[in-house]
Amino acid sequence: MSKPGLPQGTRDFSAAVVRKRQYIFNTIRTVFERYGFQPLETPAMENLDTLMGKYGEEGDKLIFKILNNGLDNPAKHDAATADFEKVLQGKNTKGITERALRYDLTIPFARYVAMNHGQLTMPFKRYQVQPVWRADRPQKGRYREFYQCDADVVGSYSLLNEVELANIYATVFAQLGVRVEIRINSRKILAALAEICGGADKMTDITIAVDKLDKIGIEKVKEELIQRGLNTQQVATIETYLHIEGDNAGKINQLRSLLGNNTTGQKGIEEIEYLLSFSQLTNNNSPLTTDFTLARGLNYYTGIIFEVKALDVQMGSIGGGGRYDDLTGLFGVPNVPGVGISFGVDRIYDVMEELQLFPDAVQAGTRVLFFNLGDAESKAAFVLMQQLREKGIAAELYHENSKFDKQFKYAEKKQIPFAVIIGSKELETGTCVVRQLSDGQQQTIPQSALAGRSF
Amino acid sequence: MSKPGLPQGTRDFSAAVVRKRQYIFNTIRTVFERYGFQPLETPAMENLDTLMGKYGEEGDKLIFKILNNGLDNPAKHDAATADFEKVLQGKNTKGITERALRYDLTIPFARYVAMNHGQLTMPFKRYQVQPVWRADRPQKGRYREFYQCDADVVGSYSLLNEVELANIYATVFAQLGVRVEIRINSRKILAALAEICGGADKMTDITIAVDKLDKIGIEKVKEELIQRGLNTQQVATIETYLHIEGDNAGKINQLRSLLGNNTTGQKGIEEIEYLLSFSQLTNNNSPLTTDFTLARGLNYYTGIIFEVKALDVQMGSIGGGGRYDDLTGLFGVPNVPGVGISFGVDRIYDVMEELQLFPDAVQAGTRVLFFNLGDAESKAAFVLMQQLREKGIAAELYHENSKFDKQFKYAEKKQIPFAVIIGSKELETGTCVVRQLSDGQQQTIPQSALAGRSF
Numbered sequence: 024m025s026k027p028g029l030p031q032g033t034r035d036f037s038a039a040v041v042r043k044r045q046y047i048f049n050t051i052r053t054v055f056e057r058y059g060f061q062p063l064e065t066p067a068m069e070n071l072d073t074l075m076g077k078y079g080e081e082g083d084k085l086i087f088k089i090l091n092n093g094l095d096n097p098a099k100h101d102a103a104t105a106d107f108e109k110v111l112q113g114k115n116t117k118g119i120t121e122r123a124l125r126y127d128l129t130i131p132f133a134r135y136v137a138m139n140h141g142q143l144t145m146p147f148k149r150y151q152v153q154p155v156w157r158a159d160r161p162q163k164g165r166y167r168e169f170y171q172c173d174a175d176v177v178g179s180y181s182l183l184n185e186v187e188l189a190n191i192y193a194t195v196f197a198q199l200g201v202r203v204e205i206r207i208n209s210r211k212i213l214a215a216l217a218e219i220c221g222g223a224d225k226m227t228d229i230t231i232a233v234d235k236l237d238k239i240g241i242e243k244v245k246e247e248l249i250q251r252g253l254n255t256q257q258v259a260t261i262e263t264y265l266h267i268e269g270d271n272a273g274k275i276n277q278l279r280s281l282l283g284n285n286t287t288g289q290k291g292i293e294e295i296e297y298l299l300s301f302s303q304l305t306n307n308n309s310p311l312t313t314d315f316t317l318a319r320g321l322n323y324y325t326g327i328i329f330e331v332k333a334l335d336v337q338m339g340s341i342g343g344g345g346r347y348d349d350l351t352g353l354f355g356v357p358n359v360p361g362v363g364i365s366f367g368v369d370r371i372y373d374v375m376e377e378l379q380l381f382p383d384a385v386q387a388g389t390r391v392l393f394f395n396l397g398d399a400e401s402k403a404a405f406v407l408m409q410q411l412r413e414k415g416i417a418a419e420l421y422h423e424n425s426k427f428d429k430q431f432k433y434a435e436k437k438q439i440p441f442a443v444i445i446g447s448k449e450l451e452t453g454t455c456v457v458r459q460l461s462d463g464q465q466q467t468i469p470q471s472a473l474a475g476r477s478f
Numbered sequence: 479m480s481k482p483g484l485p486q487g488t489r490d491f492s493a494a495v496v497r498k499r500q501y502i503f504n505t506i507r508t509v510f511e512r513y514g515f516q517p518l519e520t521p522a523m524e525n526l527d528t529l530m531g532k533y534g535e536e537g538d539k540l541i542f543k544i545l546n547n548g549l550d551n552p553a554k555h556d557a558a559t560a561d562f563e564k565v566l567q568g569k570n571t572k573g574i575t576e577r578a579l580r581y582d583l584t585i586p587f588a589r590y591v592a593m594n595h596g597q598l599t600m601p602f603k604r605y606q607v608q609p610v611w612r613a614d615r616p617q618k619g620r621y622r623e624f625y626q627c628d629a630d631v632v633g634s635y636s637l638l639n640e641v642e643l644a645n646i647y648a649t650v651f652a653q654l655g656v657r658v659e660i661r662i663n664s665r666k667i668l669a670a671l672a673e674i675c676g677g678a679d680k681m682t683d684i685t686i687a688v689d690k691l692d693k694i695g696i697e698k699v700k701e702e703l704i705q706r707g708l709n710t711q712q713v714a715t716i717e718t719y720l721h722i723e724g725d726n727a728g729k730i731n732q733l734r735s736l737l738g739n740n741t742t743g744q745k746g747i748e749e750i751e752y753l754l755s756f757s758q759l760t761n762n763n764s765p766l767t768t769d770f771t772l773a774r775g776l777n778y779y780t781g782i783i784f785e786v787k788a789l790d791v792q793m794g795s796i797g798g799g800g801r802y803d804d805l806t807g808l809f810g811v812p813n814v815p816g817v818g819i820s821f822g823v824d825r826i827y828d829v830m831e832e833l834q835l836f837p838d839a840v841q842a843g844t845r846v847l848f849f850n851l852g853d854a855e856s857k858a859a860f861v862l863m864q865q866l867r868e869k870g871i872a873a874e875l876y877h878e879n880s881k882f883d884k885q886f887k888y889a890e891k892k893q894i895p896f897a898v899i900i901g902s903k904e905l906e907t908g909t910c911v912v913r914q915l916s917d918g919q920q921q922t923i924p925q926s927a928l929a930g931r932s933f
Contacts, residue, residue: 026810027525027589033521035519035521036517036518036520037516038518057872058872059874061843066485066623069484084547084548090574094565094566107562119545144888144892190864194867301857305860355482405760412512415512418514437514
């Protein structure tokens with residue numbers, strides 16, 4: 024028998040970690056609900072058809088596929104052998120695998136919207152907090168099984184949705200105590216930049232290069248742009264663009280003079296200004312920051328894009344999202360626009376851990392340990408314990424009649440703050456000893472007064 | 479492009495269902511916590527080694543295995559082809575699959591305890607609420623992906639643990655409003671029955687037959703016992719045993735005279751009496767019922783066994799569990815006894831739905847819809863809306879300036895109870911109209927008074 028282990032890139036979460044993660048999830052969920060978003064849960068397994076071809080060639084390779092059951096049925100051998108040949112060619116065949124683990128929450132959501140389109144009240148606002156699986160090479164901070172935490176609005180072109188999502192970001196991070204910068208840009212502004220630099224068909228080249236700015240620096244970006252066929256003048260314009268800086272108003276002014284009267288650019292600037300105007304309504308110290316270098320490589324974004332960075336820790340983005348024009352077209356339901364955001368829960372956890380932002384109360388486990396000092400004593404303790412539990416106080420009775428030491432040790436290891444002790448003397452007099460374990464202070468009180476006490 | 483669908487036996491949960499399910503989960507979790515149990519989460523994927531051979535031959539076949547990634551790497555073709563031959567023989571090979579989806583929560587828990595044995599405070603009380611996957615044929619009430627909800631105590635032989643678990647059942651179902659019978663038996667009593675009927679080696683035969691009583695009736699059970707090699711006199715004794723009835727005390731008396739001075743039987747009866755004595759301490763109307771026909775086919779139970787049945791709906795058991803003597807032996811850590819219970823959440827959901835036991839408040843979605851009647855109006859609405867949200871009230875601003883009708887319709891479909899309307903007149907006078915949508919009652923109040931109002 025080999026020593027048991029975990030698959031690479033997966034984790035067990037023990038109580039302390041579960042509680043901290045729940046604290047993050049609950050904070051986010053509560054805000055989602057307050058903004059009128061409704062929960063959705065989809066199955067971990069999707070039909071392979073639903074997922075394949077949605078994440079690009081690289082993504083497809085990272086999908087965990089489920090082996091069909093019953094392949095040992097002799098009647099299926101020949102077909103299965105032939106099908107397996109295709110798997111070796113990198114093709115998927117229903118004979119070997121027809122289901123897979125979801126890779127993200129967006130495609131299952133699109134599948135859900137496509138399937139239930141007629142019944143949904145539009146605009147449809149859903150949130151979803153569930154694990155996803157990716158066969159990525161595991162490394163620090165990258166797992167094969169991890170949670171995503173998404174909110175999307177579909178069926179509306181209104182920018183008010185972007186306003187709301189930006190506010191959700193601001194509210195959640197304020198509640199978690201994480202200082203952030205919510206970077207915003209519009210893909211329309213990037214499109215305008217392409218239009219004035221070589222034409223709209225250069226949009227993808229420019230976006231891909233600009234998206235690497237943080238990682239490779241401006242010189243390498245310029246090199247890449249040249250390689251991608253832009254001329255020196257165009258690259259100079261892009262460099263000017265990338266050097267735009269100042270406060271939000273200042274940056275918008277510089278951008279406006281660079282883009283001139285390009286219509287797409289003007290629309291993009293209007294979007295940004297709309298967001299900022301709402302942000303200023305209720306927040307004197309808005310975390311919204313325009314960042315025209317923000318590109319988010321994905322091709323499906325068409326309008327506002329978001330990215331959230333923690334201010335006090337060096338870390339990749341802890342949130343991101345944007346507007347897309349066609350969520351469900353791939354599933355046969357066209358013209359469903361949407362906008363969504365995602366929280367990077369694992370990174371948020373790391374940030375909060377590093378900054379020690381988890382409140383102590385998150386770890387609230389058992390408050391009171393009743394000592395077990397014999398049969399009759401434990402029955403008296405049991406009755407009192409049930410009274411505390413009915414009042415919502417987490418309590419335990421030590422599982423057996425052991426030495427004081429052992430019972431104290433248990434309380435200490437589980438960080439239980441109070442012990443209630445009923446020995447033969449207390450049993451006789453109807454009293455109990457309440458001991459505060461941090462400082463050893465204790466008092467004897469009537470058993471009838473215990474449930475009225477605070478713990 | 480084919481119409482999107484879901485894999486057989488899996489489900490989407492829309493908002494109303496998620497909320498009801500969360501209500502069940504939260505009720506159970508809160509009680510677990512109050513009893514000193516701590517949360518654990520394990521990954522959906524386990525090493526195939528960890529799972530295989532733990533659920534019997536039939537169980538093994540129902541495990542969903544994950545196809546290895548990268549099989550299209552030409553360097554691996556020959557090995558993969560040879561390995562696939564073995565899959566066709568019903569064997570698992572690491573070349574094709576080395577991971578699988580968890581089949582239950584018990585084996586991953588055992589794996590966790592075995593891996594972390596030295597660090598855990600014993601007795602270790604954990605609860606776990608996570609989905610499991612089984613390639614069972616889907617049918618009404620049976621899914622391929624469903625949640626389990628378990629609490630276990632390991633590292634203690636004390637019967638106080640059984641007392642606690644029985645109380646958890648009673649408390650949870652009382653809080654959910656589901657009237658239940660918590661059936662208890664001890665495998666020691668079944669062992670004693672075997673000892674007086676043909677010897678201890680007949681234990682499995684007797685248990686398997688008795689376990690079918692509910693499904694096939696007493697005559698068929700008798701037939702099966704004969705087939706399994708018991709003689710008429712032994713079957714007669716078992717029939718007497720199966721006919722034991724009355725209240726708890728009456729049943730115990732009959733059992734005592736049937737089992738005579740069999741030592742194993744006396745131990746079993748002591749266990750039952752211990753549980754009942756605690757149950758009576760705090761509960762005048764205890765749902766604990768002795769049921770000596772309760773067998774729970776699984777071989778690993780050794781002491782008290784539990785089964786919960788709803789009283790007001792015809793339905794299979796909605797909970798079950800028992801004591802086992804060796805949780806982690808399979809993983810190289812011997813002598814870890816334990817006892818656990820499980821809640822059948824899908825069935826509990828069905829029972830509560832049928833009896834209409836979900837409180838209306840479970841569905842608390844958005845409370846207030848702010849109408850959108852123009853740019854300036856919506857900005858005023860937005861500021862007020864943020865005040866309500868800060869007070870914890872879920873609120874939305876309609877996404878665009880539409881006709882009244884359309885906005886009312888949205889509120890109606892989403893069952894939002896209140897509308898707040900700010901038109902040009904209200905904007906001028908600093909007021910707003912608050913309308914209760916159930917009866918159309920409305921009043922005009924100053925905007926400054928809105929956040930002080932209750933919704």
